[in-house]
Amino acid sequence: MGLGLLASRALRSTRAFSPLNPRNVRTIVSTPELQKPEAAAAVAQPEADLPKRTPVAGARVHLPNPEDAIEVFVDGYPVKIPKGMTVLQACELAGVDIPRFCYHNRLSIAGNCRMCLVEVEKSPKPVASCAMPALPGMKIKTDTPLAKKAREGVMEFLLMNHPLDCPICDQGGECDLQDQSMAFGSDRGRFTEMKRSVVDKNLGPLVKTVMTRCIQCTRCVRFATEVAGVQDLGMLGRGSGEEIGTYVEKLMTSELSGNVIDICPVGALTSKPFAFKARNWELKGTETIDVTDAVGSNIRIDSRGPEVMRILPRLNEDINEEWISDKTRFCYDGLKRQRLNDPMIRGADGRFKAVSWRDALAVVAEAMHQVKPEEIVGVAGKLSDAESMMSLKDFLNRMGSNNVWCEGNGVHTNADLRSSYLLNSSISGLENADVFLLVGTQPRVEAAMVNARIQKAVRATHAKVGYVGPASEFNYDHQHLGTGPETLKEIAEGRHPFCSALKNAKNPAIIVGAGIFERNDKDAVFSVVEAIAKQGNVIRPDWNGFNVLLLNAAQAASLDLGLVPESDNSIESAKVVYLMGADDVNLETLPNDAFVVYQGHHGDRGVYRANVILPAAAFSEKEGTYENTEGCAQQTLPAVPTVGDARDDWKIIRALSEVAGARLPYDTLGAIRSRMRIVAPNLLHMDEREPATFSASLKPECNEKMSTSPFGTAVENFYMTDAITRASKIMAQCSALLSKQ
Amino acid sequence: MAAVVKGVLKSVRERGVLGFFRELRDEGYLNCLADGNLLQTKIHNIGATVVGVDKFGNKYYEKLGDTQYGRHRWVEYASKGRYNASQVPAEWHGWLHFITDRTGDELRLLRPNKYGLDHKENFSGEGDEYIYHSKGHSLNPGQRDWTRYQPWQPTKT
Numbered sequence: 001m002g003l004g005l006l007a008s009r010a011l012r013s014t015r016a017f018s019p020l021n022p023r024n025v026r027t028i029v030s031t032p033e034l035q036k037p038e039a040a041a042a043v044a045q046p047e048a049d050l051p052k053r054t055p056v057a058g059a060r061v062h063l064p065n066p067e068d069a070i071e072v073f074v075d076g077y078p079v080k081i082p083k084g085m086t087v088l089q090a091c092e093l094a095g096v097d098i099p100r101f102c103y104h105n106r107l108s109i110a111g112n113c114r115m116c117l118v119e120v121e122k123s124p125k126p127v128a129s130c131a132m133p134a135l136p137g138m139k140i141k142t143d144t145p146l147a148k149k150a151r152e153g154v155m156e157f158l159l160m161n162h163p164l165d166c167p168i169c170d171q172g173g174e175c176d177l178q179d180q181s182m183a184f185g186s187d188r189g190r191f192t193e194m195k196r197s198v199v200d201k202n203l204g205p206l207v208k209t210v211m212t213r214c215i216q217c218t219r220c221v222r223f224a225t226e227v228a229g230v231q232d233l234g235m236l237g238r239g240s241g242e243e244i245g246t247y248v249e250k251l252m253t254s255e256l257s258g259n260v261i262d263i264c265p266v267g268a269l270t271s272k273p274f275a276f277k278a279r280n281w282e283l284k285g286t287e288t289i290d291v292t293d294a295v296g297s298n299i300r301i302d303s304r305g306p307e308v309m310r311i312l313p314r315l316n317e318d319i320n321e322e323w324i325s326d327k328t329r330f331c332y333d334g335l336k337r338q339r340l341n342d343p344m345i346r347g348a349d350g351r352f353k354a355v356s357w358r359d360a361l362a363v364v365a366e367a368m369h370q371v372k373p374e375e376i377v378g379v380a381g382k383l384s385d386a387e388s389m390m391s392l393k394d395f396l397n398r399m400g401s402n403n404v405w406c407e408g409n410g411v412h413t414n415a416d417l418r419s420s421y422l423l424n425s426s427i428s429g430l431e432n433a434d435v436f437l438l439v440g441t442q443p444r445v446e447a448a449m450v451n452a453r454i455q456k457a458v459r460a461t462h463a464k465v466g467y468v469g470p471a472s473e474f475n476y477d478h479q480h481l482g483t484g485p486e487t488l489k490e491i492a493e494g495r496h497p498f499c500s501a502l503k504n505a506k507n508p509a510i511i512v513g514a515g516i517f518e519r520n521d522k523d524a525v526f527s528v529v530e531a532i533a534k535q536g537n538v539i540r541p542d543w544n545g546f547n548v549l550l551l552n553a554a555q556a557a558s559l560d561l562g563l564v565p566e567s568d569n570s571i572e573s574a575k576v577v578y579l580m581g582a583d584d585v586n587l588e589t590l591p592n593d594a595f596v597v598y599q600g601h602h603g604d605r606g607v608y609r610a611n612v613i614l615p616a617a618a619f620s621e622k623e624g625t626y627e628n629t630e631g632c633a634q635q636t637l638p639a640v641p642t643v644g645d646a647r648d649d650w651k652i653i654r655a656l657s658e659v660a661g662a663r664l665p666y667d668t669l670g671a672i673r674s675r676m677r678i679v680a681p682n683l684l685h686m687d688e689r690e691p692a693t694f695s696a697s698l699k700p701e702c703n704e705k706m707s708t709s710p711f712g713t714a715v716e717n718f719y720m721t722d723a724i725t726r727a728s729k730i731m732a733q734c735s736a737l738l739s740k741q
Numbered sequence: 742m743a744a745v746v747k748g749v750l751k752s753v754r755e756r757g758v759l760g761f762f763r764e765l766r767d768e769g770y771l772n773c774l775a776d777g778n779l780l781q782t783k784i785h786n787i788g789a790t791v792v793g794v795d796k797f798g799n800k801y802y803e804k805l806g807d808t809q810y811g812r813h814r815w816v817e818y819a820s821k822g823r824y825n826a827s828q829v830p831a832e833w834h835g836w837l838h839f840i841t842d843r844t845g846d847e848l849r850l851l852r853p854n855k856y857g858l859d860h861k862e863n864f865s866g867e868g869d870e871y872i873y874h875s876k877g878h879s880l881n882p883g884q885r886d887w888t889r890y891q892p893w894q895p896t897k898t
Contacts, residue, residue: 305889306887306889306890307889335890336889336890336891337890337891338891338892338893339890339891339892339893340892340893341890341892341893342892344895351895352895602893603893603894603895607893608896643890643892644892
């Protein structure tokens with residue numbers, strides 16, 4: 001034994017037995033406080049030496065009016081909470097994490113798992129803290145023997161009918177039941193009977209069910225009804241015969257169905273495409289954003305080596321809360337199929353041949369030099385990041401052409417006023433709206449997360465929804481006002497019954513779909529919508545309810561960067577077309593002798609007309625800035641390496657500019673961003689919504705007439721909208737099984 | 742010594758000078774100049790009896806009497822340049838290493854016809870085919886394909 005240790009022992013023993021500390025004095029009387037009143041006082045005031053506790057997961061509380069606040073004591077800590085909070089929330093604020101299965105703070109309270117039992121003073125039994133409202137002066141005890149015994153008992157009951165198949169369970173390692181049975185369960189079981197078993201349900205190609213593992217927390221049922229807005233799931237039976245199911249054999253048809261996988265505390269609902277593919281501790285998480293729609297949901301890409309294994313949502317209250325759509329979650333297998341991995345040139349026989357980068361770039365540069373500058377056309381794809389669009393525009397401008405745009409934006413789209421192409425009320429702001437007017441947009445398929453917000457508003461405040469457009473599915477109550485511009489005109493002229501709802505609304509919101517950008521009479525449609533907005537007092541200093549719901553991740557950034565073509569029929573007169581991931585641009589009117597360069601990551605529609613293919617990186621492989629539909633710039637981060645010989649988009653254009661003799665002045669991502677700072681400084685304010693400064697009222701008057709053709713559907717198939725999702729097998733299955741014919 | 746000279750003269754007489762030198766080369770006497778092992782074997786061979794020759798041409802010698810016990814059986818490999826112990830087939834192995842007194846020719850008859858395999862020498866280090874490559878090595882024929890994506894194939898049209 002070392003000297004130091006000896007010394008410390010000696011010190012400790014002297015401290016322990018020193019008569020200075022009254023609590024360590026051993027008396028033979030059972031009530032020492034009667035003997036020494038000062039000792040009793042020291043015991044009665046424990047707050048003084050309690051260590052400071054921090055709220056669980058950074059929980060914060062907002063007290064609207066401080067006189068409504070009540071004070072409760074959690075394990076002796078006083079904590080101030082607003083009236084109406086539950087005991088569990090009070091404990092969270094006090095820094096005590098209460099075990100729970102059925103409670104979820106975005107869903108209604110069920111109180112049926114009984115895991116959150118705590119002891120409350122003067123209550124005869126332990127109370128379920130998730131369902132119990134906190135009362136003033138309540139003394140909550142979370143680590144008393146009674147509470148611990150109650151939890152242990154509940155855990156024993158839960159494990160009674162739970163199979164012990166953790167080694168083959170996909171939830172293993174991230175299972176709430178596993179973790180909490182380690183923390184709160186007993187170290188031995190007393191159960192010797194047979195376990196019950198439940199027949200698995202078929203919920204479709206995305207959610208795998210192992211219903212024997214279900215602990216009947218009903219989170220999935222509540223999620224389906226409250227957030228997804230479908231009444232698919234329900235609880236059947238009573239007692240030990242209780243089951244979650246669809247009652248009749250039926251697939252779950254929500255576009256948010258994947259979230260039940262995250263929400264399930266056990267392995268009853270797991271991801272079908274991910275089943276038995278990896279363990280969660282093998283995966284590397286990369287916090288990035290999603291580009292399959294214009295919402296820009298915050299996601300975490302879990303990868304193992306060079307492979308994306310799964311995609312999970314990340315919490316962002318302003319954009320996607322903690323949900324993501326099925327397309328976002330399950331598109332990842334598209335990243336592994338149909339990839340372009342070598343530069344290719346189409347030979348004289350019409351076949352592609354893999355060549356080196358040097359040859360491919362030389363061919364492209366030569367083709368560009370052989371035509372007149374204005375005959376060069378550049379089209380950015382829907383998945384392009386802002387950096388590559390910036391370099392594409394700069395490059396083509398240096399070559400002498402200004403015919404560059406982003407697909408989906410149509411011609412002559414107004415890029416001058418940001419308010420005319422952004423979701424001005426912000427996605428989370430839509431919750432405050434009480435009347436919605438949807439013009440030519442089906443948010444359920446165009447932006448599922450925005451639709452979830454509208455659904456939330458409809459559910460919480462009974463907001464009215466009016467819809468103008470082709471017949472479509474909604475998962476909330478709505479009025480179908482009409483199919484085309486004439487209905488809009490009626491509303492604008494005040495002849496339509498929906499006008500009164502719009503006028504009486506406190507926060508009316510008009511959402512115009514970006515599908516209208518492709519119409520020839522879009523200026524007229526927008527001016528009519530603006531007239532409606534003016535009548536309904538939609539744009540006020542404190543509320544801007546005029547919204548445009550974009551379709552693609554690249555759209556907002558491309559309009560911010562000014563990717564607007566100079567001439568109307570640039571495709572018809574083009575000699576060299578540079579497609580930067582553009583697959584949905586209409587090339588039928590392109591002259592046959594035109595030279596097409598396709599730079600992208602998937603062998604999709606664009607490559608079939610291409611003369612040269614330049615392989616680029618997908619969103620999971622590059623760092624790029626994307627602006628979502630509400631004007632919030634966010635960044636993707638590389639999760640996996642690029643495939644084959646592929647390169648980042650901006651690097652390809654930078655290299656090409658050098659070969660073509662119009663060298664771009666930036667060599668790094670930082671340098672491109674400082675160029676972007678000149679054009680659109682808002683793209684550099686990461687994770688920050690930059691609202692539009694000027695309102696649409698500054699727009700010049702439009703004298704066009706609206707055509708009478710009804711609005712079309714912008715997204716035909718929710719599951720397959722871009723090159724990645726079209727390459728995905730899972731998405732193909734989904735669209736075959738789930739989308740309505 | 743006289744026997745050696747007599748033998749040389751005899752074969753010169755039989756085959757001529759050219760033939761004699763060809764035989765010298767084939768029998769490995771030229772290799773003896775550089776290879777002391779072979780020279781030692783050749784010297785040892787003088788006066789020894791050839792017990793047998795296996796099908797590869799390895800000659801098995803025995804010399805009893807004036808040889809040290811334990812060094813009285815040896816082999817002269819058929820290949821004079823690259824010889825190694827694995828060229829001795831299994832049936833001769835026992836005789837050569839004093840495990841048995843039966844010669845390889847006798848033991849060969851005991852070999853089961855149905856499943857007995859022909860002897861093969863150890864080819865380790867004799868070219869890529871016989872070098873072990875780990876499963877990640879590009880020369881391993883059963884190498885796993887670690888490509889985790891499926892490249893786009895240009896259609897034939």
